[in-house]
Amino acid sequence: MPIYPFRAGPKSIYKSWGDILMLFSQTEKERRFLAARELLNAEDLQALIVIGDVTVGPGLNGDFRFFTNNRITFHRQVFIYSPAAEPVLLAGSDIAVQTAMARSFVKDCRISLDLCGDIINILKEQGIGKGRVGVNFEMLPAKWYFHLRKELPKIEWIETHPQILEIRNRRSKEEINILRKCAGLADRAFRAAVEVIKPGATEYEIVAAIEYAARKGGAEDHFSLIASGKFGDREHFFLSYPTSRKIERGDSVAMEISPRYEGYWTQVVRTVNVGENNNAEMYRMHEVCMKTIQEGLKFLKPGSTASAALQAMHDYVKGTDFILIQPVGHNCGLDLDEAKLTEDNSTILVPGTAIAVHPPICTADG
Numbered sequence: 311m312p313i314y315p316f317r318a319g320p321k322s323i324y325k326s327w328g329d330i331l332m333l334f335s336q337t338e339k340e341r342r343f344l345a346a347r348e349l350l351n352a353e354d355l356q357a358l359i360v361i362g363d364v365t366v367g368p369g370l371n372g373d374f375r376f377f378t379n380n381r382i383t384f385h386r387q388v389f390i391y392s393p394a395a396e397p398v399l400l401a402g403s404d405i406a407v408q409t410a411m412a413r414s415f416v417k418d419c420r421i422s423l424d425l426c427g428d429i430i431n432i433l434k435e436q437g438i439g440k441g442r443v444g445v446n447f448e449m450l451p452a453k454w455y456f457h458l459r460k461e462l463p464k465i466e467w468i469e470t471h472p473q474i475l476e477i478r479n480r481r482s483k484e485e486i487n488i489l490r491k492c493a494g495l496a497d498r499a500f501r502a503a504v505e506v507i508k509p510g511a512t513e514y515e516i517v518a519a520i521e522y523a524a525r526k527g528g529a530e531d532h533f534s535l536i537a538s539g540k541f542g543d544r545e546h547f548f549l550s551y552p553t554s555r556k557i558e559r560g561d562s563v564a565m566e567i568s569p570r571y572e573g574y575w576t577q578v579v580r581t582v583n584v585g586e587n588n589n590a591e592m593y594r595m596h597e598v599c600m601k602t603i604q605e606g607l608k609f610l611k612p613g614s615t616a617s618a619a620l621q622a623m624h625d626y627v628k629g630t631d632f633i634l635i636q637p638v639g640h641n642c643g644l645d646l647d648e649a650k651l652t653e654d655n656s657t658i659l660v661p662g663t664a665i666a667v668h669p670p671i672c673t674a675d676g
Contacts, residue, residue, distance in 0.1 A: 333572055334379055338484050339415045342377055345477045346391045349444070353468060356441040357392035359429060360474075361449040366533050370448055372644025373474045375573045380414035381530060382406075388425050389416065394436040400425055426454040430461045444470030478644060481662030485574065489642070489664045491528070492571035496578045499524040499532075499567050507582055509559045513538055513552035516563065524569040533575075533646060535566035541583075541592050559585035562592070566668075568646055575646040579668040591673070598630050599671045606639075606651075606667055616641075616655040616665070623669055632671045639667040 346358055362374025363386040375381070378389050378399055387410075388400040399414060400422040401407050410419040422428040433439070443465050447455075450467075458467065481489075502523035503516055513536050521532045535549040541562040549566055557563065561584045568577040581596075605626040609619035620638055627634040641648040642664045649655055651665070 333488070334415075334484055338482060339379070341482060342379075342415070343391075343397070346377060347393065349470065349473055349477065350391075350393065353444060353470065353473065354442055355444045355468065355470070356438045356465075357390060357394075357433060357436070358444040358470065359450075360389040360391070361446065362387050362389070363449075366531075367645065367647055369475055369478075369641075369643070369645040369648035370446060370471065372478060372573075372648065373446060373449075373471060375644045376474070376478050378410070378414045378416050379573070380410045380416070381573065383409075386425065388422070388429060390429065390432055392433075392436055392438060394438065398432055400428055426451075426457050429454075430458065433462060433465075438465070440464035442466045442468045444468050446471040446474075475648065478648075479641075479657075479660060479663065481643070485643075486662050488572045488574045489576060489662075492569055492574050492576040493578075493664075495524045495527045495529050495569040495571055496567050496576050498527055499569060500565070500578055500580050503563075503565055503567070503580075504582060507557060507563050507584060509557055509584060511557045512554050513557075514554060516557075516565070517552040520565065520567055524567075527569075529569040529571050530573075531570035533566075533568040533570075537564040538562070541589055557584055561585075570646075573644050574664075575642045575644075576664060577642060577646065577666040577668075579666075595632060595671045595673075598627065598632055599669060602626055602634065602669045602671065603667050606669070610659065610665055610667070612659055612661050612663075614659050615657060616649070616651045616659065617653050619667075620651050620653060620655075627669075627671065631674065633674060635670050635672055638669045639665055642666050 350358060360374045360377055362371050362382050364382055364384060365371055374389055380399065385402050390398040396418045397416050399410050399416040399419045401410055402422060404421060407419045407421050410416065439462060445467050447469050499520040502519045506516055506519040517534045517536055520534055524532050536552050537547050537549045538555055538557055538561050539547040541547060549564060562581055563584065564581040566579050568575055602623045606619040606623040609622050623638065624634055637650060639651040649657065
């Protein structure tokens with residue numbers, strides 16, 4: 311299947327778009343491409359194939375955004391990096407390519423109606439018919455993999471996502487500033503929610519207020535969960551997508567507020583009460599939750615580990631009448647959930663690591 315290069319319009323138009331849309335500097339772009347070259351050298355790779363799509367969740371899609379600085383709005387796209395040529399970005403429509411040309415780090419952006427076939431064509435054009443090529447096997451469709459092996463039988467396909475995630479965790483000052491801005495949007499969105507939470511408001515209206523506030527402040531995307539009802543009603547009170555349920559006096563409203571700004575996610579989880587609430591156990595649980603976070607924060611610092619922070623939180627909760635369950639928290643970055651706070655997460659924390667801490671405190675009976 312042929313690749314159709316997109317022909318850009320007047321350069322002045324795209325330059326103005328870039329001025330508006332691309333917040334990262336040329337230095338940041340060069341830092342990321344240098345990381346790609348160093349990865350190829352370290353792993354003896356001939357090329358790197360990075361696939362992205364619109365999924366929200368684990369730390370897989372951020373590889374594509376890290377190297378391209380391009381936001382995918384639908385379907386999937388592919389980034390091809392090799393020392394033999396300029397990096398290439400493949401997308402499936404004029405709109406996607408037009409956006410990538412204005413927004414991304416990649417100059418050579420092409421329309422592809424057959425992404426897998428065009429990966430093969432480009433590798434062959436660049437003289438890469440044997441050796442090792444890096445991929446992410448969780449992102450690589452099985453159908454593509456079998457086709458790649460058939461058409462390029464002398465290439466050894468190598469998993470490279472763990473190494474890329476390690477690179478992503480070494481954040482620059484520019485990335486840290488973006489994360490701080492995103493955290494501010496989350497706080498802003500929570501304040502907006504508090505303004506509209508009252509008897510008669512629906513979950514849809516609350517989430518609309520949250521997402522409007524975040525978007526108005528510059529969020530490119532938002533992931534929202536909400537729960538409303540009587541606190542402790544395990545059958546009905548749980549975080550999920552919003553519904554038309556109306557808030558009643560005496561309800562609790564829990565919200566997971568997750569804005570995305572310039573590719574980077576942050577998150578806050580908050581619960582508020584509507585009117586009077588005399589549930590003494592709930593207030594006690596809130597106190598324990600806040601203290602649990604404080605104990606964990608003592609270990610969430612450079613040189614420590616997520617597992618050490620989790621152990622500190624468990625040790626504190628064991629001395630109360632409650633229990634601590636998962637998920638306790640997770641790293642945030644180019645993916646919303648890049649690594650969970652678990653006992654086996656022994657990764658050494660470094661400056662710039664962003665972690666959402668939301669320990670679920672439950673009664674002994676769950």
